[in-house]
Amino acid sequence: MKPGPSSERAVILAASERDAVKTAHLIKEAGYYANICGDLAELGRQIASGAGLAIIADEAIRTADLAGLTRWLNEQPSWSDFPIVLISEKGGPERNPEAARLGRALGNVTFIERPFHPTTLVSLVAATVRGRRRQYQTRQILEDLTESEGLLQTALDAGHLGALELHLPDFVLEASPTCKTFFGRNPRDPFTYQELLDAVHPDDRARRSEIVEQTLRTGADYRIEYRNIWPDGTEHWVDVRARAVRRPDGSIRSLVGVCSDITARKTAEIEREALLAQLAAERTALAELTATLEQRVEQRTADLMKEVAARERAQEQLRHAQKMEAIGQLTGGVAHDFNNLLMAVMGNLDLLRKRMPEDPRLHRLIDGALQGAERGASLTQRLLAFARQQDLRAVPVDLGVLVRDMSDLLERSLGPRIVLRLDIPEGLPPACVDTNQLELAILNLAINARDAMPDGGVIEIRLAASQTRNDLAKSDQALEPGNYLKLSVVDSGTGMSPDVLKRAIEPFFSSKPVGKGTGLGLSMVHGLAVQLGGELQLSSAVGNGTTATLVLPVATAVPAVESPAPAPQMVKRLAIILLVDDDPLIAMSTMEMLEDLGHRVIGASSGPHALDILRSDQEIDLMMTDHVMPGMTGIELAAAARKVRPQLLVLLATGYAELPDGIQVDLPRLAKPYHQDQLRERLDQLLGQDAKQQAAAAGAGNSADTLSAPSTLSPSP
Numbered sequence: 001m002k003p004g005p006s007s008e009r010a011v012i013l014a015a016s017e018r019d020a021v022k023t024a025h026l027i028k029e030a031g032y033y034a035n036i037c038g039d040l041a042e043l044g045r046q047i048a049s050g051a052g053l054a055i056i057a058d059e060a061i062r063t064a065d066l067a068g069l070t071r072w073l074n075e076q077p078s079w080s081d082f083p084i085v086l087i088s089e090k091g092g093p094e095r096n097p098e099a100a101r102l103g104r105a106l107g108n109v110t111f112i113e114r115p116f117h118p119t120t121l122v123s124l125v126a127a128t129v130r131g132r133r134r135q136y137q138t139r140q141i142l143e144d145l146t147e148s149e150g151l152l153q154t155a156l157d158a159g160h161l162g163a164l165e166l167h168l169p170d171f172v173l174e175a176s177p178t179c180k181t182f183f184g185r186n187p188r189d190p191f192t193y194q195e196l197l198d199a200v201h202p203d204d205r206a207r208r209s210e211i212v213e214q215t216l217r218t219g220a221d222y223r224i225e226y227r228n229i230w231p232d233g234t235e236h237w238v239d240v241r242a243r244a245v246r247r248p249d250g251s252i253r254s255l256v257g258v259c260s261d262i263t264a265r266k267t268a269e270i271e272r273e274a275l276l277a278q279l280a281a282e283r284t285a286l287a288e289l290t291a292t293l294e295q296r297v298e299q300r301t302a303d304l305m306k307e308v309a310a311r312e313r314a315q316e317q318l319r320h321a322q323k324m325e326a327i328g329q330l331t332g333g334v335a336h337d338f339n340n341l342l343m344a345v346m347g348n349l350d351l352l353r354k355r356m357p358e359d360p361r362l363h364r365l366i367d368g369a370l371q372g373a374e375r376g377a378s379l380t381q382r383l384l385a386f387a388r389q390q391d392l393r394a395v396p397v398d399l400g401v402l403v404r405d406m407s408d409l410l411e412r413s414l415g416p417r418i419v420l421r422l423d424i425p426e427g428l429p430p431a432c433v434d435t436n437q438l439e440l441a442i443l444n445l446a447i448n449a450r451d452a453m454p455d456g457g458v459i460e461i462r463l464a465a466s467q468t469r470n471d472l473a474k475s476d477q478a479l480e481p482g483n484y485l486k487l488s489v490v491d492s493g494t495g496m497s498p499d500v501l502k503r504a505i506e507p508f509f510s511s512k513p514v515g516k517g518t519g520l521g522l523s524m525v526h527g528l529a530v531q532l533g534g535e536l537q538l539s540s541a542v543g544n545g546t547t548a549t550l551v552l553p554v555a556t557a558v559p560a561v562e563s564p565a566p567a568p569q570m571v572k573r574l575a576i577i578l579l580v581d582d583d584p585l586i587a588m589s590t591m592e593m594l595e596d597l598g599h600r601v602i603g604a605s606s607g608p609h610a611l612d613i614l615r616s617d618q619e620i621d622l623m624m625t626d627h628v629m630p631g632m633t634g635i636e637l638a639a640a641a642r643k644v645r646p647q648l649l650v651l652l653a654t655g656y657a658e659l660p661d662g663i664q665v666d667l668p669r670l671a672k673p674y675h676q677d678q679l680r681e682r683l684d685q686l687l688g689q690d691a692k693q694q695a696a697a698a699g700a701g702n703s704a705d706t707l708s709a710p711s712t713l714s715p716s717p
Contacts, residue, residue, distance in 0.1 A: 008051075008052035008133065009050075009052055010024075010034045012027075012054075013039075013040065013054070014036075024036055026118050027055075040064045041068070047072065052128070052129050052132040053128045054084045056087070057087045058088045082108060082132075084106050086099065087112055088111055089114050110124060110128065162175065163257075164240075165254050165256045166254055167253070168255070171193045179191075179259050182260070184231050184236070199228040199230070200226060200229075201226065215255065216252060237262045237265075238260065238262065240258075242257025342672070347589035349370050350676040351676070354596070395435070397430055399424075399485060400426075403424060407420065409443070413447065414459065418450050418453065418458075419457070419458045419459070421461070424461075425463065425464070432553050434528075438528070441525045441550065442461070442489070444525055445548045445550075449491035453492065457492040458491070458492050463485065463487055465484075467483050480553075484551050485551075485553075491546055494543065494545075495541050495542045504522050505526040505538070529552070535551045536550060574598050574599055575599050575621035576619050576622075577601050578620045578622070579602065580607065580626065581625070581653075582605055582606055590624070591603055597679070607631060607632025607637040610637060620648065622648070622649040623641055623650050625638065635667075649686055652667045
């Protein structure tokens with residue numbers, strides 16, 4: 001087992017090499033890992049690099065300086081209590097003063113007296129490793145709690161909320177610094193419950209006390225708005241909300257909640273009420289002066305209200321138009337940012353699932369979260385399809401074969417009440433499409449057709465060739481001249497009205513009931529067709545069904561014959577990887593995944609930072625970089641890096657599917673979001689190819705040289 005933050009190996013320091021080898025042999029036979037140390041300094045380095053326990057013979061350290069080892073033991077984090085097994089010839093601390101001294105110096109020490117039976121040592125090692133595992137689990141739990149606490153504090157700060165907890169039955173108040181400022185206190189000064197009571201406005205004390213007593217008596221949520229007097233004499237309003245936390249016996253342990261300063265809102269409400277009262281008084285006075293004037297005022301008020309209503313309707317229509325325009329412009333960017341967020345979520349969930357204890361309920365929760373994240377990734381792909389930014393691999397495809405192969409899937413998806421018919425002529429040329437995306441589009445169109453026939457019906461999928469531009473470009477004069485194929489999905493359903501048909505491909509527009517559709521299906525199909533160089537044509541009439549036709553360009557090449565790909569040689573290789581990403585959340589998640597795979601990771605937050613590292617003597621096997629970064633993009637960084645290190649492997653990981661126009665670059669890419677398995681496979685592929693190239697070059701250059709320096713891409717044990 002390699003050293004690392006969760007290593008369980010035993011490091012051995014014996015008085016003689018023979019004893020060390022014998023001890024290591026016993027431990028390895030029992031199924032554990034062991035490393036032999038030549039001296040105390042090496043033992044200290046091995047422990048610091050990661051180990052499960054240390055086995056030390058007392059004669060090996062009897063006269064040694066233990067200052068370095070004891071300093072490391074004393075500086076351990078709170079979760080760690082590194083175990084040491086001390087082999088002694090004179091027994092434990094009860095009979096051996098030297099053993100007692102070593103026990104006090106080294107802390108968590110278990111003594112074993114020589115001679116001993118091998119099973120005694122093996123049992124002791126097993127118990128010690130189990131204890132070390134629990135320490136690692138405690139560390140993970142503490143890290144998760146720290147992260148959760150930080151997220152909660154960020155949310156409170158973003159909402160300008162203070163946190164407080166009132167411990168019962170002694171009424172001990174614990175308030176956050178923000179909460180203290182809402183009562184005019186210095187965030188660093190103590191703030192007791194009695195000081196809070198004294199700060200409450202005298203007119204609000206009885207009402208507040210009544211609500212507190214009701215909460216303590218019934219357990220109902222505590223919610224109140226009241227005034228408090230600051231030390232400088234000014235009056236302020238607070239909104240306090242809390243909920244009861246109960247002990248196992250059902251009694252209330254504390255009230256936990258949040259508070260906010262609502263002085264500005266209350267002041268505005270008071271001013272508004274005063275203004276309304278003034279207006280009411282003036283209206284009464286006017287009514288007393290003349291009934292005619294009152295009628296005129298009422299008429300004028302009604303007219304003004306109508307004008308206001310008309311203005312509000314116009315503003316709402318303007319906002320709606322602006323919103324739709326913004327959706328079209330921002331979809332690609334939103335999808336990229338959403339991909340980044342999903343990258344952090346999926347990466348951390350992958351790592352968390354690997355490190356979770358064997359608890360089926362926890363694994364179900366993690367799997368549920370991953371499924372939700374993958375659904376988000378699917379939604380992102382639809383957004384990218386609408387924005388025409390999805391990653392397409394257009395190749396020559398026989399559409400007839402593709403549709404026939406999908407027939408079983410379509411029949412299962414459509415159900416027994418739908419009859420599926422295929423009309424596929426022979427001899428059609430191949431189309432230039434992305435197979436996976438086209439299959440999704442066909443399935444999407446078929447599901448839409450099924451939903452339009454609640455009582456069952458017939459869905460027909462037709463293929464036809466078209467060669468004239470005028471015939472193809474009836475709905476889109478921007479369609480380029482050339483040869484095309486038409487793939488039509490025809491249903492006998494309810495059809496669409498002209499108004500619905502006009503808006504059918506708008507994003508987020510759906511004629512289905514709430515909760516039955518995202519409104520992105522036809523938008524995705526339309527975006528795919530346009531990105532492939534074709535278009536989506538829709539024709540429909542109420543009661544006469546709908547025909548959705550994908551117009552796709554004919555390929556100039558023949559579809560490649562698929563041959564069984566040779567099984568890749570899965571040789572895991574460890575590497576030194578330079579990770580470049582300006583988003584700290586993504587960088588942290590990716591770094592954790594890479595280190596979990598066994599790689600050594602060097603982080604850089606920008607292109608210039610990465611170039612500084614590449615110009616140094618630091619050994620780098622591969623650079624993994626984001627594309628969209630301030631100052632220098634991933635493509636520009638790759639070009640600059642190749643000037644510094646021409647043989648450097650570069651992997652481009654990005655949420656954008658397409659690179660900017662005019663950029664010609666041949667870089668391996670990994671689309672965000674990705675799972676750890678996908679990251680591992682891509683890295684193994686790149687590093688494996690590089691290792692083979694290096695081996696071939698070395699064999700050709702000097703096949704007789706058997707003393708060459710080892711590669712940094714060595715197979716992992």
